[in-house]
């Protein structure tokens with residue numbers, strides 16, 4: 001049998017002053033925290049401002065009666081334990097009280113020895129009820145948490161599926177791309193080796209040339225595929241440090257100048273591009289060589305390539321603009337995807353379709369962004385934004401800090 005919990009807060013309501021005092025005294029003797037009120041209204045006013053465990057109320061009182069008080073008290077605290085005191089012969093009202101949520105009733109007059117076990121049971125029931133409410137709240141929290149976790153899992157699953165699909169598409173595109181030059185090499189080599197080959201010098205040279213150029217194409221495909229898979233596997237170490245953009249631009253121009261001369265494309269770089277970026281020098285050069293070669297390759301004879309530099313809040317940008325063929329919105333959707341060539345295969349322009357994929361991965365690995373604006377027939381501008389060295393949140397000794405890309 002449970003004991004009365006000391007300091008339980010009890011509100012006692014009775015319009016008979018002597019009865020009220022006697023009850024409060026008894027409860028006080030049992031170390032309960034009793035507050036007595038002569039009317040339903042005053043008791044309710046107290047309940048509005050004070051938390052309470054149990055309400056012990058008389059049934060018949062002038063003004064607000066016991067039933068109305070219990071109803072009002074339970075709207076304030078649905079877990080409050082209520083006991084109604086009623087005269088003999090009014091048991092039906094007591095039953096009514098039970099229906100609206102009273103825990104028990106006690107018939108007047110009663111002795112302390114009758115009251116105390118009722119109080120004990122009522123307080124125990126309140127304790128269990130509160131415990132139940134706490135468990136329900138904890139359960140609801142767990143259910144919410146599970147719901148949230150499920151959403152995270154779902155998103156991770158979708159992401160894994162997407163990556164998987166991307167990988168499958170990459171593999172099937174890669175086999176196709178590798179097979180094309182390989183078939184061409186084998187085909188021409190077989191003709192050269194065959195007895196029925198006409199052996200004319202011109203033919204032999206043409207076929208050998210085809211083998212050489214297919215071989216070169218195959219080699220650049222393999223090299224770029226290896227580079228991309230190294231980047232994607234997180235096996236590329238970037239050495240992030242201060243890089244002067246104008247120095248890198250000069251070196252890049254020297255590399256691409258022969259291609260520009262062959263295609264009769266003019267290269268125009270700004271005289272002053274003294275930005276100190278936070279980048280990996282070698283990889284920044286690779287990025288710019290990719291953008292310059294594209295701007296020259298997908299250009300017109302006597303076209304031009306212009307470079308602009310700018311500074312924004314915390315970053316520097318370099319934009320490579322060309323007066324070339326340009327790209328429509330549908331083509332722009334595909335050019336950063338592996339092997340995306342926007343239909344240039346048919347036009348016979350050499351390329352692997354991997355340059356921009358690698359470029360984008362590298363720019364993002366250096367905490368930068370790449371964007372493109374283009375108009376078919378007018379030309380394109382590829383813009384790379386990278387953190388300025390002064391603004392990069394440089395960890396101590398960031399000069400030469402190594403970061404793995406993945």
Ligand SMILES: Nc1ncnc2c1ncn2[C@@H]1O[C@H](COP(=O)(O)OP(=O)(O)O)[C@@H](O)[C@H]1O
Pocket residue numbers: 290294295296298322324325326327335336340341342343344350351352353354355356357380
């Ligand atoms: N400056 C540019 N002007 C027009 N088209 C471009 C330009 N740069 C890239 N592209 C288009 O994007 C495609 C992908 O470029 P990239 O990944 O460098 O591969 P690749 O040059 O080997 O084809 C190119 O095939 C071309 O169609």
Ligand SMILES: [Mg+2]
Pocket residue numbers: 290293294351353355356
């Ligand atoms: Mg390219």
